[in-house]
Amino acid sequence: MDEASGTLLLAHHNLDWDNFPALAAGLLDEWELELLLQDSGADRHSWQLGFEGTRIWLHFEHYSGCWLSADDEEGRATLRWLSQRYKD
Template identity: 35%
Template structure:
């Protein structure tokens, strides 16, 4: 899991993740990400250019999205009151950012 950056966006209730993601092998990115977040995969949906997985983190539903053409990956919540969960998850991903940055040095 090679995560380069994470960025919270309260307006869209999302956590953008910049990473190297292979659309055809999305599971090889998403499964370790869910494990790192201690989230359970509830559903997997995909189409011609998008993956959308429903995750469960401590009874909070999270959507993990990846769009091929924009090379965009993000986690989102549906309720404003769940934004704190995304902020917490951003903190959980920080060690993975450092590992990716240190590997590049």
């Protein structure tokens, strides 16, 4: 969890552009996140997610990696909670 930017960095050894949707779907299932909106561009996936009434974002860029972010303090609190719950 990067408190300064309000993001939760995620890592997976096989993550790439082509398998992101399948790996992300597995993450959503495991973490009990709801997919609200899905957008993909030339080099970026951005998915809006819901978790117990809070909205957060899942991002993937081929060269930058994968992370969760939040638009407000409620979302950041959710990210902090998720980072502790799924630390390993």
